[in-house]
Each structure stands twice: as C-alpha cells, then as structure tokens.
Amino acid sequence: MQRSSVERVRRNAVSPSDVLRLMKQPRGVSRLAVRAADYMDYTVELITKSLQQHLLSEEDLQTIAELTGCTPLQRPPSCKTTPNLNVYRTATSVCNNRENPRWGSSNRPLTRWLPAVYEDGISRPRGWTPSQKVNGFILPMVRVVSNRIVAANNMVPSDPLYSHLVTIFGQWTDHDLSFTPHSPVIRSFNDGIDCDQTCENTEPCFPIQIPSYDPRFGRNSNECIPFFRSAPGCGSGNTGHIFGARNPRQQMNTLTAYIDAGQVYGADDTKARLLRNLTTDEGLLKVNMKYTDDGRELLPFDSMDSRMCATRRRITNDSNAEEVLCFLAGDSRVNENIALTSLHTLFMREHNRLARALAQLNPHWNGEKLYQEARKIMGAYFQVITYRDYLGLIVGPDFMASHLSTYPGYDETVDASISNSFATAAFRFAHLQVQSFIFRLNETYQEHPQYPNVMLHRAFFAPWRVIFEGGLDLIVRGLVGERAKLNTQDDMMSNELRERLFEFSNHVALDLASLNMQRGRDHALPGYNKWRKFCGLSQPQNLTQLAEVLNNTDLAKRLLHLYGTTDNIDLWLGGVSEPFVRGGRVGPLFACLIATQFQKIREGDRFWWEHDGVFTEAQRESLAETSLARIICDNTGITEVPERPLLFRPRGSGYTHEELTKSYIETQQIQSFLCFAFSSTLAGLLVSAF
Numbered sequence: 132m133q134r135s136s137v138e139r140v141r142r143n144a145v146s147p148s149d150v151l152r153l154m155k156q157p158r159g160v161s162r163l164a165v166r167a168a169d170y171m172d173y174t175v176e177l178i179t180k181s182l183q184q185h186l187l188s189e190e191d192l193q194t195i196a197e198l199t200g201c202t203p204l205q206r207p208p209s210c211k212t213t214p215n216l217n218v219y220r221t222a223t224s225v226c227n228n229r230e231n232p233r234w235g236s237s238n239r240p241l242t243r244w245l246p247a248v249y250e251d252g253i254s255r256p257r258g259w260t261p262s263q264k265v266n267g268f269i270l271p272m273v274r275v276v277s278n279r280i281v282a283a284n285n286m287v288p289s290d291p292l293y294s295h296l297v298t299i300f301g302q303w304t305d306h307d308l309s310f311t312p313h314s315p316v317i318r319s320f321n322d323g324i325d326c327d328q329t330c331e332n333t334e335p336c337f338p339i340q341i342p343s344y345d346p347r348f349g350r351n352s353n354e355c356i357p358f359f360r361s362a363p364g365c366g367s368g369n370t371g372h373i374f375g376a377r378n379p380r381q382q383m384n385t386l387t388a389y390i391d392a393g394q395v396y397g398a399d400d401t402k403a404r405l406l407r408n409l410t411t412d413e414g415l416l417k418v419n420m421k422y423t424d425d426g427r428e429l430l431p432f433d434s435m436d437s438r439m440c441a442t443r444r445r446i447t448n449d450s451n452a453e454e455v456l457c458f459l460a461g462d463s464r465v466n467e468n469i470a471l472t473s474l475h476t477l478f479m480r481e482h483n484r485l486a487r488a489l490a491q492l493n494p495h496w497n498g499e500k501l502y503q504e505a506r507k508i509m510g511a512y513f514q515v516i517t518y519r520d521y522l523g524l525i526v527g528p529d530f531m532a533s534h535l536s537t538y539p540g541y542d543e544t545v546d547a548s549i550s551n552s553f554a555t556a557a558f559r560f561a562h563l564q565v566q567s568f569i570f571r572l573n574e575t576y577q578e579h580p581q582y583p584n585v586m587l588h589r590a591f592f593a594p595w596r597v598i599f600e601g602g603l604d605l606i607v608r609g610l611v612g613e614r615a616k617l618n619t620q621d622d623m624m625s626n627e628l629r630e631r632l633f634e635f636s637n638h639v640a641l642d643l644a645s646l647n648m649q650r651g652r653d654h655a656l657p658g659y660n661k662w663r664k665f666c667g668l669s670q671p672q673n674l675t676q677l678a679e680v681l682n683n684t685d686l687a688k689r690l691l692h693l694y695g696t697t698d699n700i701d702l703w704l705g706g707v708s709e710p711f712v713r714g715g716r717v718g719p720l721f722a723c724l725i726a727t728q729f730q731k732i733r734e735g736d737r738f739w740w741e742h743d744g745v746f747t748e749a750q751r752e753s754l755a756e757t758s759l760a761r762i763i764c765d766n767t768g769i770t771e772v773p774e775r776p777l778l779f780r781p782r783g784s785g786y787t788h789e790e791l792t793k794s795y796i797e798t799q800q801i802q803s804f805l806c807f808a809f810s811s812t813l814a815g816l817l818v819s820a821f
Contacts, residue, residue, distance in 0.1 A: 159401040160223075161385035164238040165312050167200030168365040168383070173316065174199060201365035208232045219503045220510070220738050222396065222403045224387035227737050228543055235388035235547040235735060237398040240364035240381035241311065241555075242548040244727075245665055247379040247655035254380040256360070257652040259332050261340075266658075268695030272340050273648040274356070276693055276704060277629060280686070281644040283622040287567055289614035293524060293716070294779040295570065296610040296759070299470045301525070301561040304517055306394045306462045306471075308732075309554035310386045313359040330355035337653055339645050347630055348639075356639055358646070360653050382654055384554065386462075388547045389736050390517055391510045394462035395478050406431075406461060407502065414486040414501025416479050417459075424602035425768060428480050430458035430465070430472070430594075440466055443595045458594045469590045469597055470569050473606045476597070480766040482509055511740035511754050512762070514733075520759065520777055522729060525560075526722040527715030534726035538741045539734060547735030550728055552662065555654050556703040557724035559647050560717050563618035563707055567625045570609030571601065574770070576782040579605050587627035588640075604768050611763070611776040618716070620686050620708060648701040658698045659705030659720075666723035671697050682710050 174195055196202045210216060210226035220227065228234040250259050258270040290297075314335040317326050326336035339356040341348050348354055367381040386398045395416075397403045408415040419429040433456055440457040444450055457466045460475040485505040490496065496504075523531045568584040578584055582601040590596065597603065616625060624644050632641035660670040671677040677697055678687035686708060694700050709718020717725065738745055740754055759776050763769055773780050 160399040161238050161312065161383075162315070163200065164365070164385075165362040165383060166315050168363050168367075169315055170199040171196060171201045171365060172363055196365075215503075217744075219507060220389070220391055222400045223398060224389055224391065227389065228546075228735065229737075230543055231546065237387045237393075238383065238385055239548060240367065241309070241384050241551040241654075242546060243381070244550050244552055245657050245661055247381075247551075248657045249379055249655040252379065254363070256337055257655060259337070266696050266698045268699055270652070270699060271693040272342055273645040273652075273701070274339055274345065274642060275342050276648060276701070277624075277642055277644040278342075278346060279689060279693065280704065280708070281623045281629060283625055283629070286622070287625055288617040288619055288622050289566075290564070290617040290716075290779065291614070292779060293564075293615045294611050294773075294777055295470075295566055295613050295615045297521070297524060297716075297777045298561055298564040298566070298615045299474060299610055300521060300759075300777065301558075301564070302471055303394065303474045304390075304513075304521065305558050305561070306386075306464055307390060307392065307513070308386060308388060308558075309384050309549045310462070310464075311361045311382050311554060312385055314362045317359065326359055327357045335360040337649065339642070339649050354639060356641060356645065358649050358653075361650070379655065382551065382555075384549050386549075388549045388732060389510075389738070390514045390732060391738070392461075392478070392506065392513050394460065394465075394475065395482060395509060396506055397461040402461065406459070409498075412498035413490060414496075414498045414503075414505060415483050418479070418483070419458075422455075422598045424476075424597070424604075427603070427767070428476075428483060429598065430460055430476050430479055432456040433459040440592045440594050442591075442593050443599075446589050446593070453595075453599075455595050455598060457592070466592045466594055468569065468587065469585075469593055469606055470610060472594060472597055473603050473610070476603055477607065477762065477766050478509070481512075481762050482506070484765060485509065507738075508754075510738070511746065512757050514740050515754055515757055516759055518729070518733065519755075520775070522725075523714070524777060525716050526726045527712040529713060530715070530722045530726040534730045535733070538739070541737055541739060541742045542734045543737075545731055545735035547732045550724075551654050552656055552702065552724055553728040555651050555656060556647070556701075557706060557717075557721045557728070559703055560618075560707055560721050560725075562628060562643055562647065563623050564615045564716070565625055565628055566613070566616045567627045569606065570613040571605040572608035572612050573605065576608060576612040576771075584609070587625070588631035588633075591633055607763060607767055607769060611773055612782065614779045618707060620681070620683050620710075623707060647703045651701050651703050656702045659700035659702060660698045662702055662705075662724070663720055666720055668719055668723070673697075681708055 193202070208225050210229055210232050213221060213226050216226055216229075223237045225236045226232045227236070233239050248257060249255050250257055250263060257265060262269070316335055322333070324331075324333070324336075326338070329336055330338050330340065332338070337358050337360050339358050341354050341356065361382040364381040364383050367378045387393050395406075397406055406416055408417045417431040419431050421432075422429055435457075438454070438456075441454040443452045443454050458472060458475070459465070460479070462475075465472055465475045482505050485508055486501045489501050489504055493501075518535060522535060526534075565587070567587055569587060569590040570584050571579045571582050573579045579601065582596075582605060585596070597606070628643040629645075630640060630642065632643050632646075663670045669676070669680065671680045674684075674687055674691055677691065678684040681687050690700055690704075690708070691697070706718060706721040706724075709720055711717065712719055712722045715722055733739055736742070740746060741751060746754065758774075760772050760774055763772050763776065771782070
C-alpha cells in the first residue's frame with residue numbers, strides 16, 4: 132500500500148497527504164510490528180463481515196494471531212542473553228527495566244493515564260458518526276474549530292525571552308520520545324477505496340471534513356483533508372478479546388521512551404547498524420560521501436529513492452537545478468524542515484567528534500567500544516540539557532520544583548512509557564511556537580544577503596537548501612539569533628502550519644491544528660475536564676468558570692458556542708488555550724502532563740546519567756558542565772554564540788568570546804577562547820572517565 136504513495140512522489144504528483152503518509156510509515160522491525168497488528172485487525176474484520184465470528188473456535192483465533200505475527204509480539208523478551216545489559220542501553224531499550232522488560236521499549240503501545248473514550252467503547256473514534264451526540268452535543272468539525280479558535284493574525288507575535296532554538300529543540304526532543312505510525316493500509320477495508328479519494332469515514336480513513344464557506348476552500352467546497360488512522364497495537368481494539376481481555380484500541384510508539392538520543396542512533400538494531408560506518412573500526416556514524424559543508428560532515432542520503440525531497444526544481448522554478456535525495460538519520464522525520472535537519476546534522480557531528488577524541492585517548496578500543504561509549508555520553512548530554520536548560524522554560528519553576536527537582540534515584544516500579552495524552556496532545560504545544568520563517572543569518576547575525584530567510588512551507592523536505600545554500604551555520608545562527616513565536620490566545624498557530632503544511636503543488640495542503648484535534652479523537656483521548664480532574668485542577672462547568680480559567684471571556688464564549696460543554700473540548704485545544712503558568716510557556720494542564728511524563732522518564736530509567744554506577748562522580752561533574760553552546764561551537768564554523776542559546780539575547784549582549792570565556796574561567800578555572808574552553812571540558816570528561 133505504501134507503493135502507490137511512493138510512485139506518486141516519483142512522478143512528481145506528490146500530495147501533502149502522500150508526504151505525511153510516507154513520513155509516518157515505519158520501517159524495519161517497527162513495520163513488521165505494525166503490519167502484524169493491521170493484518171490481524173483486517174482479518175478479524177473480514178471474518179466478522181463475511182461469516183460469523185462466533186463460528187470460529189478459540190483455537191482458530193489463536194492460529195490467526197500466530198500467522199499474522201501478533202502472538203510473538205505479545206511474548207515477553209528474555210533479558211538473560213542480552214550482552215552488556217548493565218553497561219549500555221539496548222537499541223530498543225528492552226530490558227532497561229529488568230522486572231518489566233518492555234516498559235519504555237520501542238514498538239510498544241502508548242500507555243494511558245485515563246481510559247480511552249471510543250464511540251463504540253472499543254475502536255471507533257470520537258466523532259466517527261457525525262450525528263451522534265457526546266455529552267448531549269454534536270462534536271464540532273475540527274476544521275471549524277481551527278478556523279475560529281486557532282487561526283493567527285498577520286502580525287505573528289515573537290517571544291520576548293526565548294530564541295527559536297527553544298521551538299526546534301522541543302521538536303527534536305519530541306522526536307526522541309514518540310512516533311506513532313499510520314496504518315500501512317491506505318484503502319478502505321470495506322470497499323477498497325483509496326483514502327485520498329473519499330470523504331467518508333471508512334477504516335482506516337477518517338478524513339477531516341471542510342465546512343461550507345471555509346476561508347481557504349471556498350463557498351461550496353465538497354473537499355476534505357485526507358486523514359489516516361494511527362495503526363493499532365496487537366491485541367487491542369477489535370482483536371483484544373483474542374488475547375483474553377476486552378482491550379480498547381491502543382496506538383503504537385515505535386520509539387523508546389527514554390532520553391537516549393534515539394533520533395541520532397535509531398530505536399532498533401537494524402536501524403542502528405544502518406546508520407553506522409562499519410567500513411572502519413572507529414565507531415563513527417555514516418556521513419555523506421558526495422557533499423560536505425565547507426569541509427564539515429553532512430548526513431548520509433537515504434537509499435530509499437522516493438524523491439520526496441526532490442523539491443528544488445518546483446520551488447525555484449529552475450528545471451535544470453540539481454535534485455538530491457532525503458537525508459538519513461535515527462528518526463525518519465529528519466527532513467521535515469531544514470532547522471530540524473540542522474540539529475540532526477549537528478549531533479551526528481558531535482558523535483563522530485566524541486568517537487575520534489575517545490580513540491585518541493584509548494587507542495586500544497575497538498569500533499564497537501568507541502561507538503557505545505560515545506553513544507552513552509551523547510545520551511547523558513541530552514538528559515542534562517533537556518532537564519537543566521529546556522524543561523524549566525516550558526513548565527515553569529513551580530512544576531519543576533514539584534515534579535523535577537533533586538533526582539530521587541532509580542525506581543524500578545515506575546513505567547517510563549510515553550503516555551497517549553503526552554504524545555498526542557500535551558507535547559504538541561510547541562506547534563504554536565513555530566515561526567513563519569526559517570531564519571538564516573550571516574556572521575554579524577543579520578539576514579544573509581545571498582541566502583535570506585525562507586518561508587516555512589518552502590523549507591519542508593528541502594535538504595538541498597542545506598547542501599547548496601550556505602550549509603548549517605546560517606540556519607543555526609537563525610535559531611539562536613531570532614525569537615520563537617509566542618503563543619497568545621488571539622494568535623495561536625502560524626498559517627504556515629495551519630494553511631500550508633507540506634504544500635508542494637495544487638493539492639490540498641494540510642492543517643496541523645485540525646490534524647492534532649482529529650488525532651486526539653482517533654486516539655480516543657478524553658475531553659478537557661477529565662484531564663483537568665486528573666491533574667487536580669478545577670473543572671469549569673459554565674461560561675463564568677471557563678472564562679475564569681482562561682482569563683478570557685471572549686475565548687470562553689467561542690469555545691462553548693462550538694462545543695456546547697466544556698467536557699467536550701478537545702484536549703490539545705483546551706491545553707493550548709490556557710494562560711501560561713508563571714515562568715513557563717504552557718498552562719497548568721499541560722505543565723502537569725509534561726512534568727509528569729518527564730518525571731516518569733527520569734525515575735524509570737536505569738541508565739539515567741545521575742543513577743549510581745552509570746557514570747563515576749568525576750564523570751558526572753564533567754557532564755553537568757555540558758551545554759548547547761559548546762556543541763554548537765565544536766561542530767560548526769560559528770565563532771560567536773550565546774552562552775545560553777535557548778534564551779534570546781541580541782548580539783552584543785553575551786555573544787562575544789571574551790564575555791563567554793570569562794564566565795567559564797570563573798566557574799571552571801580554564802582559559803583561552805570559547806571553543807577551546809568547551810573542548811577542555813570534554814577532555815576533562817574523557818580523561819577522568821577512562
């Protein structure tokens with residue numbers, strides 16, 4: 132089924148839904164797991180419709196489960212034969228928790244903190260039957276909600292405190308934690324109609340309906356935005372009873388739940404090996420063999436020639452322009468935009484730099500040892516930066532104090548698995564921090580004269596911009612030298628995401644706000660008030676109470692006009708509508724859900740960098756000094772960078788080597804300029820470590 136999308140891309144007949152579908156298709160082991168569940172679901176569906184399911188014996192059902200591949204996926208793994216179980220993480224994070232080996236591992240269903248609310252109690256999404264009332268009211272079309280609540284004005288507000296790197300680093304972090312694939316089947320189970328060609332709800336198609344008088348689509352539009360349901364997990368939904376339980380449909384997470392740099396290394400053994408340079412014994416990751424960035428490494432090309440990234444000729448209107456393949460990285464969304472591509476490239480370079488430094492200090496180590504030690508250090512880097520520098524900016528000091536203060540130690544009773552509410556709603560708050568441009572700045576942090584800022588919709592799946600338009604440095608400068616977008620109740624989402632997502636041609640572009648709400652309904656997330664109760668917050672029941680929670684009477688009126696009751700407000704929308712908590716960039720509901728998830732990730736990780744035995748005390752002291760500024764300095768040609776690049780500071784206020792170096796001399800008693808100072812810190816780590 133994936134083949135038809137690939138063929139359309141190769142014919143340059145690509146649609147935005149093709150791009151999203153291909154990006155959301157799993158590969159390797161993950162694909163086998165998803166297809167097993169899909170085959171199982173499809174088989175049971177056919178039997179139910181063609182025969183009578185009760186005519187099948189329990190033995191028949193178990194045979195179907197075995198033949199489709201679902202039964203093997205339900206068997207618990209053995210940790211007894213896993214090599215280096217107490218030294219390094221497995222690629223899949225299986226056996227991180229030795230008592231519950233699948234907790235936090237890849238290719239496992241997202242966990243639920245509240246029960247699913249399906250229309251039929253088992254599998255059918257909320258809103259599947261348009262006329263069916265929920266809590267006494269019809270659910271509004273998500274596109275209507277997007278138009279009336281989420282749309283931004285032309286004047287996009289900028290964040291007074293945070294750089295655009297906060298936004299992209301948040302996306303980068305998200306891509307280490309969750310990836311929920313679409314169903315591999317793109318045609319209706321019932322009649323074989325391509326989901327791109329129907330506006331009817333028929334498994335696995337759940338299209339986003341477009342209202343009359345839609346501002347983009349016109350007065351009498353009968354179009355819809357294609358939408359494919361997330362793939363079910365084996366033993367859930369319509370097939371749950373086969374495994375001895377009435378288990379509502381669950382969605383898969385093909386990534387590990389831990390902060391382990393999986394977006395650099397992959398989340399299964401096959402992907403991990405694919406990314407490694409095994410032609411030498413140096414522990415390096417593969418790099419591009421055709422192009423460099425002024426001598427610095429670029430990501431390798433993806434050998435799957437889908438031509439999804441062959442966008443240069445269309446965008447530049449130059450029929451002779453050279454096209455390139457997509458880049459390959461640990462996460463398949465690497466090409467989603469060039470800012471994200473830049474972070475992937477930056478951290479691939481950092482791994483290779485670490486591996487080379489380790490080889491100099493330990494010439495007797497083989498490539499496997501070098502790779503694993505560099506990977507271990509990289510995972511610790513991300514843990515330090517995420518918890519020390521990033522999370523407090525989002526959830527604020529109060530939630531950091533209540534959930535994420537002093538490390539309490541490893542707790543094997545904590546399941547770190549990613550929750551459906553976090554992946555499908557709460558951590559999608561950052562979609563409202565995305566600017567309409569990818570900024571590209573020169574050495575003096577002014578817009579680059581040759582390669583100016585580029586509209587976001589022209590930076591989707593455009594690795595050629597990294598190769599042919601100035602490389603990494605000008606994009607990274609744009610991330611640290613420009614502000615993030617500020618989410619306000621009047622200007623929520625940039626129209627680059629709401630009206631032009633993956634726009635390449637005359638096909639219907641996607642709407643990210645609508646996708647988020649439709650995905651929440653697909654995943655059967657309970658409504659807004661259920662989650663407020665889960666977090667110990669008030670549950671507004673009327674206009675007065677909702678206006679008080681939102682501190683905005685007009686917004687409360689518009690929400691109640693659409694939903695009828697606060698109980699029906701989609702979780703994502705309710706969360707992003709709340710005023711920020713003190714010192715944060717989300718409201719109290721999302722601060723609660725985000726802080727709770729990251730608390731579980733830290734406490735449930737046996738390889739957390741502060742856990743006794745993972746690193747020595749000296750190594751932990753050195754790791755605590757790592758920073759994004761150092762990583763940028765060591766792996767680009769940028770000579771001036773803010774000491775705290777997630778915070779916006781105009782150039783001249785903390786950008787010079789002298790000011791930066793002074794702060795490091797005072798705390799670490801090291802000398803020379805910034806890059807050398809940071810390198811000295813690394814050298815101290817490596818020497819003390821090994």
